[in-house]
Amino acid sequence: MNKPELQLRTVQVTRYVTPLREGGSMPAIAEANDGFLYVLKFRGAGQGIKALIAELIGGEIARILGFKIPELVFATLDEAFGRTEPDEEIQDLLKASVGLNLALHYLSGAITFDPLVSPVDPLLASKIVWLDCFLTNMDRTPRNTNMLIWHKELWLIDHGASLYFHHNIQNWEEQAIKPFTLIKDHVLLPYATELDAADAEFRQLLNSDKIREVVALIPDEWLNLDGSFASAEANRSVYSGFLAARLLQSQIFVNQAKDAK
Known part of the structure; x- marks a missing residue:
């Protein structure tokens, strides 16, 4: 089945x-x-x-x-x-x-993550840094970590500032293969010493089919609101294309993170 x-x-x-x-x-x-x-x-x-x-x-x-x-x-x-x-x-x-x-x-009773109070092992830190490079998530900084500790485990929240390419979506192909320079401000970058291992693991877990499954969740009524595309499906395909291209060229943003570190 x-x-x-x-x-x-x-x-x-x-x-x-x-x-x-x-x-x-x-x-x-x-x-x-x-x-x-x-x-x-x-x-x-x-x-x-x-x-x-x-x-x-x-x-x-x-x-x-x-x-x-x-x-x-x-x-x-x-x-x-x-x-x-x-x-x-x-x-x-x-x-x-x-x-x-x-x-x-709502995670009732969760507390805001603090790396000084709740140390993160290097591989987990590297995985989170990889994720935020991939998503171009600018909002995981020391000022606002957007991570919670709940039942003694680390939970990620709030990815609404990710994928900022869609605010200027017409040149998405060019933006898809750009490094993510804002990674320099990431709260876990100092601990991310296993970026190559994270990259290898995630390139096995994620592929274009899984990306399309996620993008298929976007309701049609949320897409093509300004009429820039021929249809909602055309708008949807840009998200899939952006993420698939970014995954294929992940070494670009991995190297950028290493340089920033």
Whole structure:
């Protein structure tokens, strides 16, 4: 039997619990109709739907590579939701986010990762650095690690700042093979002494078929919003092409990380 394609559950948001005023995206803790709490990422936030696409691709690629990632779900926001919200800024955000959003399972009791408190072995550090080079994730710095310790294990969160090529997507082929110079600011770069081993392992785990499976998760309604492509599928194929090309030329960003280190 063929393995089933990747799928994400869809939940209905039932209660806005509290905002998480971090950065410009204003995520929130919300409850869904399955009774669980989620960190809700809004389509109407500053970075818009492209941040949700980056979150989705980054999280599911990381999961394929063996990292611990909170479950990602599609989260539907009803038009009536939030009408009683007294904060006008939040109410505007909720109104702009009616429809399909993205959410991560809330890790209750998790603490922010600190490399001085919770040392990371060189291979794991190298794997995380490799992932962020591959995804062009600029948001794993000492100021904001976007990693949590939960049940004594390291969890990765928040990949919405990844894949920044899609904000200027027309020259994606050129951007796909560029080194990732911002890796110099990565919180784990000083510990990443096993980059070649990480590269060899991940090139075995990841391939163009798995990349396409992840990219296929992107809802059509999130794609080609500005009409730059002939169809949503044409837009989708650019994401697959970008990631496949980046994987094929991984030595470019691995060498860049070594130089930055």
